[in-house]
Amino acid sequence: MIRQLESTDYPALYHLQQRAYQVEADLIGVLPFPPLTQTEAQLVQEQPGGYVCVCEGTLVGALTLEQETITRLIVSPDHFRQGIAKQLVQHVLTRQTVRFVSTAAANHPAIALYRQFGFRQTNQQTRDAIVLVTLERS
Numbered sequence: 560m561i562r563q564l565e566s567t568d569y570p571a572l573y574h575l576q577q578r579a580y581q582v583e584a585d586l587i588g589v590l591p592f593p594p595l596t597q598t599e600a601q602l603v604q605e606q607p608g609g610y611v612c613v614c615e616g617t618l619v620g621a622l623t624l625e626q627e628t629i630t631r632l633i634v635s636p637d638h639f640r641q642g643i644a645k646q647l648v649q650h651v652l653t654r655q656t657v658r659f660v661s662t663a664a665a666n667h668p669a670i671a672l673y674r675q676f677g678f679r680q681t682n683q684q685t686r687d688a689i690v691l692v693t694l695e696r697s
Contacts, residue, residue, distance in 0.1 A: 561650045564609045564621060571618040572611070573599040579633035587665040593687050594631075607631065610650055612643050622647040629660040632669070644669075648676055657696060664690040 584592035612620035678694035
């Protein structure tokens with residue numbers, strides 16, 4: 560079930576973020592990986608908005624947004640390859656305008672997913688030793 564992210568989800572979102580971003584850090588071969596340095600207090604202070612996927616009462620995926628930009632798309636490693644990220648992107652695109660997302664250039668699965676929805680690379684930069692690509696959707 561996909562529903563709106565609520566502030567009561569923040570502790571579970573933080574736990575999910577730690578697990579999912581560790582997999583991404585391993586995938587792209589970068590440590591320290593900046594998203595893993597965020598504390599739970601910082602996440603709460605950020606007050607992200609977006610959507611979560613809940614399965615049997617457990618938060619298994621999340622997509623957060625700021626204005627027209629996806630700021631986080633994460634899925635529990637226990638639920639990889641089940642279409643959760645795709646469902647979250649589809650869900651948000653039917654509800655609001657989303658134009659931008661950034662991810663590591665080495666994160667080929669994420670880039671392939673975003674391309675399915677019409678996102679195209681418009682920029683590349685290096686930050687914190689990570690080559691990031693920005694994708695835009697018209």
